[in-house]
Amino acid sequence: MSDRKQMNRDWETWRRWFAPGIGVKRWLLLLALGAIIAGIGIGAFIVELGQQDLLVGDIYGLITLSFLPVGLRILIPLFAGGILIFIAVFKLSKNIVAPFRAPGVRVVDSLHMYTQKSRGPRIVAIGGGTGLPALLRGLTEYTNHITAIVTVADDGGSSGRLRRDMGVLPPGDFRNNMAALARDEALMTQLLQYRFGGQLHGDGNGRNGLQGHAFGNLLLVALTGITGSFDEALVAAGRVLAVRGQVLPSTLANVTLVADVIPEAQVEPQRIVGESSIPKALGRVEMVALEPAEVPAYPQSVKAILQADLVVIGPGSLYTSIIPNLLVKDITRALQRTRAKKIYVCNLAVQPGETDNYNVADHVMAIQRHTVVDEMDERGIIDVVLANRNLSVPPTTGGGFTVFVKPDDPGSVPMVTLDLVDEKRPWRHDSKKLSKAVIDFV
Known part of the structure; x- marks a missing residue:
């Protein structure tokens, strides 16, 4: 036998x-x-x-x-x-x-x-944070033609410190997405996400210069110094990491994300400055904007959108990862003009301080409200919404308490609901489920 x-x-x-x-x-x-x-x-x-x-x-x-x-x-x-x-x-x-082949293959x-x-579709994914890498990781099973477009408004943690101290664009979201696209994804993720901690001797004040920094952030900063620009650093890092696709900024401008937030028990909005400060305000976000408002889009990002077979918006933090990209007006104009189908992947769970009590329709309306470039142009940037319908996973699974986003029909655009949840970490999408659902739209 x-x-x-x-x-x-x-x-x-x-x-x-x-x-x-x-x-x-x-x-x-x-x-x-x-x-x-x-x-x-x-x-x-x-x-x-x-x-x-x-x-x-x-x-x-x-x-x-x-x-x-x-x-x-x-x-x-x-x-x-x-x-x-x-x-x-x-x-x-x-x-x-x-x-060039994996062991045992x-x-x-x-x-x-x-x-x-190599014959797969050209897919552009727009977002940032921890949501987008889950999608990219799954898409690498279907195509090598992947472009991730990432916000540059991050000002918290290691990225914020490097941005202030070194004058570079925040590298954190780029690091996360490049790790997801790296050929040896498991090893590269461990390497790029490695954070220096207290094992190094400090300066006498209980802190050392590397403490809290991720290795991937330092790699991108070093490559920026070597190549002379952040976009060239991304190209060089892509070669070093054997990235299957490319990760691009929505703009190379030094922008600050600001928001009008109505705190609890108040009626007047407060102006919150800084991407990392918005969720901490613990209120209802009325609007977000970039300062300065008029910034040029990164040309390669616009080109990728116009040449794409499919554009995926999200998943990711609505007001601090997704919408900041769309506030770059040339990005929104490219989305209006591209022939590709445009999918919005709604988050699985609400995000405290940003989308408390939001359903799918609320997410869609927030995007539509922030992407009016020309009132005479009625072309939208979303053709279909993809949302999770599996709300049966216990909210305490994985050690947290997940509050699912209810799949209420947005009405203005068609919606497709599927089981997209990672049953071990229900606040995140299952990479294989999500990528299969996205590929089916091609």
């Missing part, structure tokens, strides 16, 4: 080499044709040597197999030559591909996956 299973596996491996779409058959046929033509030339050369009596009769007879019947003289060289060519091609391809499987992904 085991021998039969092994034979079936071997047959399946050989069959996949000739499966449509991996670009092998045409080149094998071309190789065979070249070998035949070369063989004809070599054969003509040997015959000419024999006719000129430049080869001893026994040697000539051995080379031409003249001692065998005509049929065998044709079949034996064809069969032996074909076997040698196939072995050479197989071993050569195995050695060439070996450095067959050459034919690596080739098949690479070919399919």
Whole structure:
């Protein structure tokens, strides 16, 4: 029984080499044709040597197999030559591909996956925070043409310190998304997310210069110094990490996110300055804006949107990750003009300080309210809303208390509801479920 299973596996491996779409058959046929033509030339050369009596009769007879019947003289060289060519091609391809394939993965499987992904759709994902990497991680199973467009308004934690001290754009969201797109995602995530803690000696005040910083943030800052600009640093980091796609900023401008928030038990809004301060205000967000308001979009981000087959907005923090990208007016204009289908992926759970008591319709209305660039232009930036319908997971699962966003129909745009929840961490999307649902829209 085991021998039969092994034979079936071997047959399946050989069959996949000739499966449509991996670009092998045409080149094998071309190789065979070249070998035949070369063989004809070599054969003509040997015959000419024999006719000129430049080869001893026994040697000539051995080379031409003249001692065998005509049929065998044709079949034996064809069969032996074909076997040698196939072995050479197989071993050569195995050695060439070996450095680039995952351990335990067959050459034919690596080739098949690479070919399919290289022909995959061009997908742009807009957002930031911890929500977007879950989507990107799943999309890498379907395509290599992924562009993540990330906000540059972050001013908290390690990113905020580097932004203030080094004068660079906040690297945190870029680090998270590049880790999700890295070829060796598990190792790269551990490396890029590694935070320096108290194991280093401080300056006498209980703190050291590296404490709290993520290694990935420092890597991007270092590459910015080496390359001379943050966007070139992203390109360099993409090469270093073998990123499957690209991560781009919505703008290269130094912007500050401000919000009008109505605190609890008050009726007048307060102006909150800084992305990290908005959730801490613990009130109802009326509006958010960028300062300065008029900033140019990063050209490559606009180009990616216009050339995309599919644009996904979210998931991510509504007011501090998603809408800041859309406040860059050229980004919104590109979304209005692109031919790609535009999907808004609504968050699974409400976010305290931002979307308390929000349902899906509230999320959509907030986006629509902040993306009116031209009142005469009625083209929207959302074609369909994708929301979670599985609200049955206990809210205390995973050690927190998840308050799910109710899938109330927004009315203004169609909505599709599916089971998208990660049942171990119900406040997050399941990467495989979400990516499969998104790919089905292509």
